[in-house]
Amino acid sequence: MTETSVPDEDGPLYSSRRKIHPKAVSGFFRRMKWQIMIVALAIYYLTPWIRWYRGEGQPDQAVLIDMANRRFYFFFIEIWPQEFYFVAGLLVMAGIGLFLVTSVVGRAWCGYFCPQTVWTDLFIHIERWVEGDRNAQIRLENAPWTAAKYRKRITKHGIWLMIAVLTGGAWVFYFADAPTLLRELLTLQAPFIAYASIAVLTFTTYALGGLMREQVCIYMCPWPRIQGAMLDENSLTVTYNDWRGEPRGKHRKSAAAASFGDCVDCNACVAVCPTGVDIREGQQIGCITCGLCIDACDKVMDKLDLAKGLISYSTLADYEASKAGAPQKSVMSAILKPRTAIYAVIWGGIGLAMIAALLVRDRLDASFEHVRNPPFIQLSDGSIRNGFDLKLSNMRLEPRMFEIALNGLPGAFMTRANSEAPPARDMRIQVPGNGTFEARVFVTIPGELAEDEGAFSFDVRDLSGTDAIAYDANFIAPE
Ligand code: SF4
Numbered sequence: 001m002t003e004t005s006v007p008d009e010d011g012p013l014y015s016s017r018r019k020i021h022p023k024a025v026s027g028f029f030r031r032m033k034w035q036i037m038i039v040a041l042a043i044y045y046l047t048p049w050i051r052w053y054r055g056e057g058q059p060d061q062a063v064l065i066d067m068a069n070r071r072f073y074f075f076f077i078e079i080w081p082q083e084f085y086f087v088a089g090l091l092v093m094a095g096i097g098l099f100l101v102t103s104v105v106g107r108a109w110c111g112y113f114c115p116q117t118v119w120t121d122l123f124i125h126i127e128r129w130v131e132g133d134r135n136a137q138i139r140l141e142n143a144p145w146t147a148a149k150y151r152k153r154i155t156k157h158g159i160w161l162m163i164a165v166l167t168g169g170a171w172v173f174y175f176a177d178a179p180t181l182l183r184e185l186l187t188l189q190a191p192f193i194a195y196a197s198i199a200v201l202t203f204t205t206y207a208l209g210g211l212m213r214e215q216v217c218i219y220m221c222p223w224p225r226i227q228g229a230m231l232d233e234n235s236l237t238v239t240y241n242d243w244r245g246e247p248r249g250k251h252r253k254s255a256a257a258a259s260f261g262d263c264v265d266c267n268a269c270v271a272v273c274p275t276g277v278d279i280r281e282g283q284q285i286g287c288i289t290c291g292l293c294i295d296a297c298d299k300v301m302d303k304l305d306l307a308k309g310l311i312s313y314s315t316l317a318d319y320e321a322s323k324a325g326a327p328q329k330s331v332m333s334a335i336l337k338p339r340t341a342i343y344a345v346i347w348g349g350i351g352l353a354m355i356a357a358l359l360v361r362d363r364l365d366a367s368f369e370h371v372r373n374p375p376f377i378q379l380s381d382g383s384i385r386n387g388f389d390l391k392l393s394n395m396r397l398e399p400r401m402f403e404i405a406l407n408g409l410p411g412a413f414m415t416r417a418n419s420e421a422p423p424a425r426d427m428r429i430q431v432p433g434n435g436t437f438e439a440r441v442f443v444t445i446p447g448e449l450a451e452d453e454g455a456f457s458f459d460v461r462d463l464s465g466t467d468a469i470a471y472d473a474n475f476i477a478p479e
């Protein structure tokens, strides 16, 4: 019986999980997984430590989600809350990018880039390093509890927990200045939410990467189901070429060898599979298309002096063609198809639109909320006053001087609460870089307001640049 966690269709509705002990393998796909894993982990753990000078008094962390001040920093880009559409655009691009990748190379995301795959792979290597390869692990699993078994298990779980803590720790560094937060964490002066977040992420990393592993992909993740519907006959998937391998048989040197296919039923492909799949049974939801079974089988084929590729990355169309002895399509057929082109155009279009929006976006934002309680005040000298709550955002990193001028309302003037400045039709306000200025502004008209004169605007402009906006408002007077 093969070691697999995927329920047999003819088996019982529920069967307990058989633990998988993937065997070490080397080869092209294993090397690729190593490289992607190292790059992915390095990006995740090191990014919060990259410094990026933005100017005096500005955060110098290259990637920072500053919840307290409601800013997202990404190297030279700062996103304000009102620009959240950039983040939404990035998420849409990520989703379409995933569709694009799936339509070309099947579940490459699952096999190489998904955090669940990367961390599980890391945990599997730690396990192998501590307990030995597959056979040693199985022996240890079945052995009675001795001091050596306790030592190995405690070491393995200890290292897993350490990685899990580092993973949770790295996550919170994205939300605060990393060196400061590290100091606070070590001196127990960090906010409670930081410790709570690390605890939750430690638990999830340890549980998902160390204990649940392939079960997350097979039972919990919706993506394999969605991807299943997105694959077509020109999508690349890991394929067992049964037309070449069957009938399988172990005894290649026996007299009956001539009637066998190339598969020697050595089980090497199953032994290395991190999800316990036997790819010879056909496409399965548990197969994350990591390609490790290709590496394992290619080695066997090498030893037997047979052509590699009994298991290969192949499209269904190529599989059928090879089976019929017809020539295979070029790999470009997996890439150049209408669906892929549509995804690529949408993905590129959103990307270009976002770049264009980034280049021309306003770096000034102003609002003048009319005070509604009361909407106006009639002063003792007969003049009428309206209040407006001004919020002026300087979205550049350097301090700027802005001018606010009344446009309309003949004879009206402005004053600012808690300001000594004399009444005028315009006022100047200095706003710190990457900052917001808030104040109550009063607009007063000395006499009565003609019926059609209520509409006016606050014209705001940057005195040192070209940023300018007009905010339409309405003056309310007694009827
Ligand atoms: S069957 Fe092969 S490609 Fe699929 S998950 Fe297992 S080792 Fe990876």
Ligand code: SF4
Residues within 6 Å of the ligand: 245, 262, 263, 264, 265, 266, 267, 268, 269, 270, 280, 296, 297, 300, 310, 311
């Ligand atoms: S590794 Fe290759 S030869 Fe061995 S069982 Fe798998 S498909 Fe057959």
